[in-house]
Amino acid sequence: MALPQAKLDATEARLAGLTLPEGGKWASDARTQALARVRAMGLPSRRDEYWKYTRPDTLTAPETPEAAVFETDESPVFDGIDSVKLYFVDGVFDADASDDPALAGVEIERLSVVSGTDIHWAKDIFGVLEAKGQDPVARPLAALNTAFATDGLVIRATGKAERPVALIYRHADTASDAILHHCIRVESGASLTVLETGPVAARFNGVTEVDIADKGTFNHVRAQGRDHELRTATHMFARLGEESAFKSFTLTMNGVLTRNECVIELTSDNAIAHVAGAAVGDGDFHHDDTVFITHDSLHCESRQVFKKVLRNGATGVFQGKILVKEGAQKTDGYQISQALLLDDDSQFLAKPELEIYADDVACSHGSTTGAIDETALFYLRSRGVPRADAEDLLVLSFLAEAIAEIDSEAIADDLLTRLQAWLARRR
Amino acid sequence: MLKISNLHVKLEEEDKQILKGVDLEIGAGEVHAIMGPNGSGKSTLSYVLSGRDGYEVTEGSAALEGADILDMEPEERAAAGLFLAFQYPVEIPGVGNMTFLRTAVNAQRKARGEAEMSSTEFLKEIRAQAKELKIDADMLKRPVNVGFSGGEKKRNEILQMAMLKPKMCVLDETDSGLDVDAMKLVSDGVNALRAADRSFLVITHYQRLLDHIKPDFVHIMSDGKIIKTGGPELALEVENHGYADLLTEGA
Numbered sequence: 275m276a277l278p279q280a281k282l283d284a285t286e287a288r289l290a291g292l293t294l295p296e297g298g299k300w301a302s303d304a305r306t307q308a309l310a311r312v313r314a315m316g317l318p319s320r321r322d323e324y325w326k327y328t329r330p331d332t333l334t335a336p337e338t339p340e341a342a343v344f345e346t347d348e349s350p351v352f353d354g355i356d357s358v359k360l361y362f363v364d365g366v367f368d369a370d371a372s373d374d375p376a377l378a379g380v381e382i383e384r385l386s387v388v389s390g391t392d393i394h395w396a397k398d399i400f401g402v403l404e405a406k407g408q409d410p411v412a413r414p415l416a417a418l419n420t421a422f423a424t425d426g427l428v429i430r431a432t433g434k435a436e437r438p439v440a441l442i443y444r445h446a447d448t449a450s451d452a453i454l455h456h457c458i459r460v461e462s463g464a465s466l467t468v469l470e471t472g473p474v475a476a477r478f479n480g481v482t483e484v485d486i487a488d489k490g491t492f493n494h495v496r497a498q499g500r501d502h503e504l505r506t507a508t509h510m511f512a513r514l515g516e517e518s519a520f521k522s523f524t525l526t527m528n529g530v531l532t533r534n535e536c537v538i539e540l541t542s543d544n545a546i547a548h549v550a551g552a553a554v555g556d557g558d559f560h561h562d563d564t565v566f567i568t569h570d571s572l573h574c575e576s577r578q579v580f581k582k583v584l585r586n587g588a589t590g591v592f593q594g595k596i597l598v599k600e601g602a603q604k605t606d607g608y609q610i611s612q613a614l615l616l617d618d619d620s621q622f623l624a625k626p627e628l629e630i631y632a633d634d635v636a637c638s639h640g641s642t643t644g645a646i647d648e649t650a651l652f653y654l655r656s657r658g659v660p661r662a663d664a665e666d667l668l669v670l671s672f673l674a675e676a677i678a679e680i681d682s683e684a685i686a687d688d689l690l691t692r693l694q695a696w697l698a699r700r701r
Numbered sequence: 702m703l704k705i706s707n708l709h710v711k712l713e714e715e716d717k718q719i720l721k722g723v724d725l726e727i728g729a730g731e732v733h734a735i736m737g738p739n740g741s742g743k744s745t746l747s748y749v750l751s752g753r754d755g756y757e758v759t760e761g762s763a764a765l766e767g768a769d770i771l772d773m774e775p776e777e778r779a780a781a782g783l784f785l786a787f788q789y790p791v792e793i794p795g796v797g798n799m800t801f802l803r804t805a806v807n808a809q810r811k812a813r814g815e816a817e818m819s820s821t822e823f824l825k826e827i828r829a830q831a832k833e834l835k836i837d838a839d840m841l842k843r844p845v846n847v848g849f850s851g852g853e854k855k856r857n858e859i860l861q862m863a864m865l866k867p868k869m870c871v872l873d874e875t876d877s878g879l880d881v882d883a884m885k886l887v888s889d890g891v892n893a894l895r896a897a898d899r900s901f902l903v904i905t906h907y908q909r910l911l912d913h914i915k916p917d918f919v920h921i922m923s924d925g926k927i928i929k930t931g932g933p934e935l936a937l938e939v940e941n942h943g944y945a946d947l948l949t950e951g952a
Contacts, residue, residue, distance in 0.1 A: 648754065653791040654801075656751050657861060658779035658809035667796050667804070674795020674844075 281316040284334060288317055288418075291336050295424045301389035304401035308420035311405065315414040324411055327591040327623040328533055328562040333415060333477070333507050338451040341476035341503035344528075350442065351471040351497040351692060355684060357440040358382075360427065364445060364475045365452025367425055380435045380466060385426040385455055396428045399457045403483040403511035407537040411566060416509040416535070419481040423455035430459045431466035431490075438493075443472030445501055450475035456482040460490035462515070468492075469685070473499025480508040488515040488542065494522040495685050497692065504529040509537065514574075516542035523680050525689050526553040526561055527696050533562040540567070540574040540602075550579040550679035552689075554669075554696055555588035555620075562591035563611075569602040569632075578609040581676040583669050584620035585700070595627040598635055607637035614672045615645055616665075666697040702900040703727040703750075703869050708761035710742075710749050710925075719745045721925035722761065727869070732901040734911055736936060737922035738944045743904045744788065746922075747873040751785040752778050765869055779805075780812035782868030786858040786875050793845040798857065799827065801845045802864055809865060830863040834890050852883030859890035870894070871902045876910040888913030908940035921947050 277285075289312070294305050318330040332339050360382070361371040367384055375382035388394050401420040407413060429439060441456075452475035460466050464487070474480065486492050498506065506529060512520050526532055538547045553561045567576045582590035592611040613622030624641040646668050654664035670693060680686040703726070710720040719742045727733050737743050749756050750763060752775035763771050770778050793801065807817040818826075831841055834856045846854050855875055862870055872891070876884055891901070891914050903914055911919070911933065919935040920927045921944070929935065929947055939947065 647791075650791045650793055652753050652775060653787065654793070654805075655775035656753075656779055656785050656787075657801075657805040657865065658776050658812065659805050660776050660808060660812075661774070663804065663808065664776075667801070668793070671793050671795040671844075677795075 277316040281319055284319060285312065285317045287336050288334055292422045294421060295389070297389040298391050300393065300397040301400065304397070305421045307405070308401050308417045311408060311417040312414055312421060315408070315412040315417065317414050317418065324564070324593070327593070328531070328560065332505050332531060333479070333533070338449050338477045339503070339505060340448045341445070341501055341505070342448055343445050344473065344499070344501035346500065348695065352440050352469050352685070352688060354688060355438065355440065355469065357438040357469060359440045359442055362425070362441065362443045362454070362474070364447050364450035365425060365443070365454050365478065367427070377435060377437055377439065380439065381430045381432070382439065383428045385428055385457070386424050388428045395430065395459065396457045399459060399483050399485050400455070403485065403513055404481060404509070406513070406539065407509070407511045413509060413535060413537070415479055415507050416481050416511070419453050419455055419479050419509070423453045423481070426455040426457070428457045429466070429468070430461065431464040432461045433464050435464070435466045438467035438469050440469040440471070443470070443474040443499065445473040445475055445499060448476055451477045453479045454481075458482065458484045458492070460484070460486045460492050462487040463489045465491035466493070467682075468494050470494070470496040471499070473501040473504050474506065476504070478504070478506045478508070480506070482508075482510045484510065484512040484520065486512065486514050486518040486520060489517045490515060491519045492521070493681060495680055495682070496522070496524040497689060498524065498526045498529065498532060500528045502528050502530065505531040507533045509535045512538045512547065514538065514540050514542060514545040514547060517544045518542070519546045521548045521679070521681065522550070523676070524551040525692070526551070527692065528555070528559065529561070530558050531560050533564065535564040536566070538567045538576070539570065540576065541570050543572045544574065545571070546575040548577040548679055550676050551581070552673045552676040552693070553582040553590060554693065555582065555584050555590065556700055557586045557588060559584070559588040560591070561589070562593070564593040566595045567597070567607070569596070569598040569605040569607065571602055573604040574602070575606040576608070578611070579676050579679050580611045581673050582613045582622060583616065583672065584613060584622065585616035587619040589620070590622045592622070592624045592626070592641070594625070594639070595629065596637055596639070598630040598632050598637065600631040602632045603634040605632060605635040605637065607635065609639035611641045612672070613643045614669065615643060662701055666694070669697060670694070702729045702731070703763070703765055703902070705763045706761050708749070708763060709759045710745060710756050711759055713755050713757045719756070719925055720749070723925070723927060725920065725927060727900045727902060729900060730895075730897040731918065732895065732903065732914065732916045733918045733920065734903045734905060734916040734936060735920045735922050735927070736905060736908070736939055738948075739906070741922045742925040743922055744873055747785055747871045747904055750871055751775060751783060776808065777812070779865070780809045784862055784865055784867035784870045786862060786870065786872040788874040788877055790846050790854040790858055792847045794847050796845050798843055798845050799841045802827065802861060805861070806864055827864060830860055833893065834860050834863070835886060836860055851878035852880065852886070855879060855883065855887050856890065859887055863890065863894060868898065869900050869902070871904070873904050874906060875903070876905055876907060884910065885913060908936040911936045923948055
């Protein structure tokens with residue numbers, strides 16, 4: 275089907291400012307194919323059904339909308355977590371600031387180096403999972419990323435990683451436009467935790483492809499940056515082997531536009547995939563979680579838990595789908611999306627979807643939008659807790675179910691502290 | 702301790718008068734019971750005293766140790782020494798029982814200009830109080846009232862009372878949903894808190910709770926008013942003859 279002229283024009287306008295990076299044959303091929311996908315799909319526009327609730331204009335525009343750099347004297351998120359810390363500034367790896375990436379059981383390389391090689395294991399992942407994730411719904415920004423990303427990390431865990439790998443993103447230039455692409459391979463029986471924090475850049479397009487072999491475990495916890503004017507679009511693509519586990523949690527506390535997509539394919543038996551998120555937004559905050567989980571195997575479990583607290587006209591979006599293919603029997607799928615609206619100006623737009631072609635499955639989904647529970651508020655106040663503190667407690671109570679999805683207690687506590695500070699600042 | 706004078710209350714949302722001139726004076730250290738048929742206004746009285754939204758005081762006053770409480774926020778009333786044990790204690794997922802109680806204890810202390818309780822001090826006391834009420838360590842750690850049985854919720858209310866040390870305790874149908882053993886445990890907890898400087902207002906439908914928590918005075922409430930006041934024998938009269946006789950008498 276031919277694309278509308280406006281879409282073609284907008285796509286070409288964006289592509290005009292970008293050049294395909296040089297690289298080895300496998301990387302160049304992947305990039306050329308990704309560029310062809312972008313041209314075939316066209317970049318997203320507000321007329322696209324998948325972008326009905328989130329305007330993509332500023333994510334696709336040739337010019338980067340400026341974003342002021344947020345100054346804070348608070349300690350960085352995950353600072354207290356024993357991890358290998360790797361820094362990026364405006365989307366460029368900063369080797370001098372980073373720890374030595376030598377961590378037992380984990381190989382870490384830069385995409386910019388790896389993509390110049392003639393042969394590398396990453397060729398089976400780079401752009402491959404992203405391309406697979408384009409069906410049945412187009413994700414053109416992810417293809418754009420594959421085509422033009424020069425930096426990012428290529429990480430391979432062959433055993434149980436001793437410490438988490440923390441990717442810390444700094445934003446320095448008010449007009450930076452970053453494209454980062456990470457490829458992660460968790461080998462059979464291996465386990466790895468990746469932490470991500472920071473604003474990255476004024477505008478950020480991020481893709482992470484995760485390939486988990488049989489019995490592998492991958493944990494991901496992300497705390498997105500606090501810079502108010504940030505525009506962020508991220509995609510996470512995961513392919514899960516037999517009895518493998520994928521768990522991802524994201525905390526978002528600011529940003530005029532954030533769209534986090536997570537695309538998971540359960541193609542081997544007995545795998546589990548959990549995706550969760552907590553978002554707290556104030557004012558012109560727009561936050562979109564878009565999740566697509568495909569069950570294409572036996573006895574797999576998937577879980578989506580998303581909570582948003584919105585005030586002063588903030589907008590929250592959730593598009594979550596569980597697709598159970600024919601023959602994916604004994605699927606256990608769960609999905610919940612909830613919003614707590616602290617005033618009448620804020621809104622939550624939810625599109626929960628189940629599409630099931632197998633007959634022996636247990637799938638459930640729910641979505642709610644509500645205000646602070648007056649009875650609970652009175653209960654707390656009747657015990658002497660002042661109204662503002664009582665409201666904070668109830669906000670944390672609301673978010674607790676999502677935070678509980680994080681396996682590590684230390685990491686969950688760290689994020690809870692951030693949330694408490696966020697609440698305190700907004701009194 | 703508590704002086705309620707000519708209290709008239711209507712529902713905020715509709716033009717419905719619930720309390721139609723309640724007079725009640727509770728001296729320090731006294732235990733008063735209010736009994737009455739359903740819809741007589743007993744629970745409304747407890748909510749109005751503790752400051753729940755949805756009620757409008759149209760006439761009269763309520764004073765705690767001489768201070769008018771009706772204009773205070775719920776948290777101010779709590780800090781002034783008022784405590785309401787809920788008929789249906791509220792579940793608060795994600796907030797640990799102990800965290801909640803410590804927040805409450807210290808918020809009240811702060812409001813009164815007292816020093817906050819250190820965590821060691823707090824832990825020591827809550828463990829001792831919990832033991833008395835047969836509340837185990839797990840219940841203290843769990844989210845507030847989540848997954849608690851009816852009896853556990855009521856014991857948790859009494860634990861809060863023990864930790865907050867109010868001057869005036871209002872118990873709203875604390876016996877509802879309790880079996881005999883649980884009622885005994887809750888009553889023992891309340892009795893242990895009886896003191897010369899602490900008063901109780903026990904709202905109940907049935908006399909049996911008053912076998913355990915012995916009142917000094919019993920009031921019968923009907924149609925938004927106290928229609929009869931007496932000693933513990935009045936409760937027995939209700940037990941034996943129901944409210945019908947008393948209501949005709951009062952009318």
